[in-house]
Amino acid sequence: xNLALWIAAGLLAAVAxxxxxxxxxxxxxxxxxxxxxxxxxDAGAGFVKTLGVLELLAAVGLILPAVLDIAPVxxxxxxxxxxxxxxxAMITHGRRGESAFVLLNLxxxxxxxxxxxxxxxxxxxxx
Numbered sequence: 001x002n003l004a005l006w007i008a009a010g011l012l013a014a015v016a017x018x019x020x021x022x023x024x025x026x027x028x029x030x031x032x033x034x035x036x037x038x039x040x041x042d043a044g045a046g047f048v049k050t051l052g053v054l055e056l057l058a059a060v061g062l063i064l065p066a067v068l069d070i071a072p073v074x075x076x077x078x079x080x081x082x083x084x085x086x087x088x089a090m091i092t093h094g095r096r097g098e099s100a101f102v103l104l105n106l107x108x109x110x111x112x113x114x115x116x117x118x119x120x121x122x123x124x125x126x127x
């Protein structure tokens with residue numbers, strides 16, 4: 001179970017890192033032109049960048065606390081926060097009729113739920 005949770009956290013961290021870099025450093029006009037990025041045209045640049053920074057923090061929070069053994073409880077807490085972020089993403093894409101992205105965000109949400117449940121209940125870092 002530990003290995004499965006590490007793999008899930010690594011994959012989700014890679015997704016968060018990728019999304020975080022693009023939202024933080026790519027101008028929102030370029031993001032709006034990309035498939036699935038149309039929502040950024042309706043959002044402020046500061047909001048998009050804030051989401052990007054949150055995703056970068058999530059990438060760090062899913063891995064670093066456990067690797068450094070400094071407050072490893074932050075891993076499932078970060079996964080819980082990712083669940084909230086994906087719920088918002090699903091609502092946004094759902095309002096825009098982008099069902100493929102709703103499904104993709106649901107998958108990311110499920111992976112985060114697995115990590116949160118796994119690290120809080122099944123195989124916590126403490127004990």
